[in-house]
Amino acid sequence: MTTSVGDYLIERLRDWGIKHVFAYPGDGINGIVAAFGRAKDAPQFVQARHEEMAAFEATGYAKFTGDVGVCMATSGPGAIHLLNGLYDAKLDWVPVVAIVGQTARSAMGGSYQQEVDLQSLYKDVASDYLVEVNVASQLPNALDRAIRTALARRAPTALVIPSDLQEQPYSAPGHEFKQVPSSDAMYVRPVVDPQSDQIRRAADILNAGSRVAILIGQGARSAAAQVRELAELTGAGVAKALLGKDVLSDDLPYVTGSIGLLGTRPSYEMMRECDTLVIIGSNFPYSQFLPDFGQARAIQIDIDGAAIGMRYPTEVNIVADAESALRALLPLVEPKQDRSWREGIERGVARWWETLERQSMLSAKPVNPMRIAWELSERLPDNAIVTADSGSSTNWYARCLKFRDGMRGSLSGTLATMGPGVPYAIGAKFAHPDRPVIALVGDGAMQMNGMAELLTILRYRSEWSDPRLVVCVFHNNDLNQVTWELRAMGGSPKFVDSQSLPDVSYADIACTMGLNGVAVTDGDSVGAAWDQALSSDVPTVLDVHCDPEVPPIPPHATYEQIKDMVSAVLKGDPNGWHLVYQGAKTKAQELIPH
Structure with a gap:
């Protein structure tokens, strides 16, 4: 033929x-x-x-x-x-x-x-x-x-x-003029080694500093062990850009968690106070969450020379593979004898996790969305893969979810588009059919395209050796992230015609399609619902009805943001006083003595 x-x-x-x-x-x-x-x-x-x-x-x-x-x-x-x-x-x-x-x-x-x-x-x-x-x-x-x-x-x-x-017959290229043949189908990733003088300069900066902060992104994934060793030698804390959330375990006491608007207070405070910054495999764009210009001496390590030195005035830019660069750097780094900087970071991290737990367990109408992620953290299987969508639920993925070694997670980091949470999970199941996968999605993204892709899950589920695929819907009938942006960035009240979503039972839709569906309308039932979903032999939709007025408070609320929020309430936000109550109650947890 x-x-x-x-x-x-x-x-x-x-x-x-x-x-x-x-x-x-x-x-x-x-x-x-x-x-x-x-x-x-x-x-x-x-x-x-x-x-x-x-x-x-x-x-x-x-x-x-x-x-x-x-x-x-x-x-x-x-x-x-x-x-x-x-x-x-x-x-x-x-x-x-x-x-x-x-x-x-x-x-x-x-x-x-x-x-x-x-x-x-x-x-x-x-x-x-x-x-x-x-x-x-x-x-x-x-x-x-x-x-x-x-x-x-x-x-x-x-x-x-x-x-x-x-449909035409295939003919191979000839060894002749204006024909371009090819070779065997293979590709081996190169190892890009650093220059020795750059490594020496970086070591000098690290050895001179007394308050070292490390920021890692997805480019540090292959160098996780070396990042840990660098943090131990320098007494540094480690903040994680969103795409690097799964690079280091959140059980490490010096890991400050995410950084930026969706970040944590320990990450924010560490960047405000450090005198030395090391950026590894990250192109984190929000420079206002990095040290003030001139405050810290900075080093950046990235395999892509075009992406280096863009976000902060760095003294040393090492264009190399992160693992290779750190292996060369570590022998030249002198251990810090004064551990007061590290001890302060660890105290801040411990306080933060306590605060998050209290915030997550606060009552709401009907379920506190923070609790959804918090309860999942305690139940995540060791080899779980977590995908997240873009929306207010992303805040809780970024802040409340604890990753341990061996877990993976991702989302649309830079484009921040709505809709990839469920298809990412499907891609993850084809990549690793023997691992449990959890997708955290808002109801806006679910209505946009997630519901249709439940049929794709139904069609291919028998091909996955581990049947666990859980789609958790943050069901608040609101395009919630944009609602909060209207309030906090423009002082505008929620515009119901653009922000409210039609109500539908995602659990019922899942059951109608032949999947498992669990509706949750009470905060005390969230943990049991996760247990049920993660032990099911059928892909499951968790339909959690949660409060849209639990605020995604940034690690540092500016005067302008507070003024705009008050302005939105005074202009007649339809849920204004409830959001003030939830916001005050949530913020108060940061003030309770530890």
Whole structure:
């Protein structure tokens, strides 16, 4: 049988070890879909409910494996729908390859049905590598470069394949003029070593400092052991950017937790008082939460030279792999004999966890959302993967959820788009079918696309050896994060027409689909509900009715934020006095003696 271009594409994906392609069909990729059928679904065609979800699933898969994720869609609208998920990958530095169909070559330029200028559409999101394949012999090099570039640049890339070409016979490139062959399907990540003089300068700065703070991001994940050793030598505290939340265990007494608007008071105070700052594998953008300019001498370690020295005036910029750089640095670091800085950090961290527990256990109408994350922390399986969505629930993921060694977690860190929580969880289950996965999502994100993806969970659940996949919905009938932003940033009361959501039972929807659904309307039932969901042999939706007026108070509320909040209440916020009561009650927990 003659091998078609579609057949060869599938074969080459197998050569690369690609096991899953997250996709949605359409006639613009019929030639490839038919090839999947002839290949007995190896790699597996994982059918999402929407192309955007396919891109999110590929991004989640890539985040939790470190390998490339692959998504696929038809021409025109299918290719357009992939964009948001691909931008999520781009902004969080995730290797994803998008394969999209295109109008037949004979019809291009004729305003044909579903003809979209994909080169223009994708030139930003896939700026590292974007190519349209127009002859069969072009394919191996184009696909291989798309995969290698995605892995090397940690970025999305895209391959456009016209629909008629997919069904044409495949012919390999020749060893001749204007033919570009390719090599074996393989990629080995390089180890980028630091320069010795940079390491020496960094050690001098660390040895001269007395109050060292460390900020880590996802780029420090492979260097977790070295970060711990550096923290012990220098007596430093360690704050975590949101994408680096799972890098170090929150059980370590000097880990101050998240930083920024969604961060903790110990992280905020450490940055206010340190005299030395080390940034490792993070591009945390909010410089107002870093030390005042000129306050601290700073060192940054990052594998990407383009992302270094942007957020704080650093003295030493080490462009290298984090693990390699720290291995070279540690022998030159002198142990701090004065441990008063470290002891102060540890006292602050211990007080913070006590405060969070008291805040989480406060009564609310009907359930305090902080308690949802707090009760989960005490029950998280050792190898759990947690995905989070964008919204007010992200505050509780960032602050209240304790990660231990061996756990993983992620979310849309830089794009902060709504909707990836559930598809990330699906990608995580395909990446690690033997691990429990929990998605924490707001009801806005659930209505946007999470409910539809419950059908994807139902369809593929039998393929996962560990059946535990829990979708926890923070059910408050409000687009809550934006409501709080209206109040705290603009002094505007909640605008009901834009912010209120239609009420629906997510537990009932799950049960109707054939999954497990548990509704929770009482704070004292939250722990038992988590126990039930985490012991179920059927994927479960926890539908927790929670209070939208429990405030996501930042670690340091400015005068302007307080003034705007009061202004919103005085202007007639529909729940104004309840939110004042909940806010005062929550803030008061920070003032109770420990």
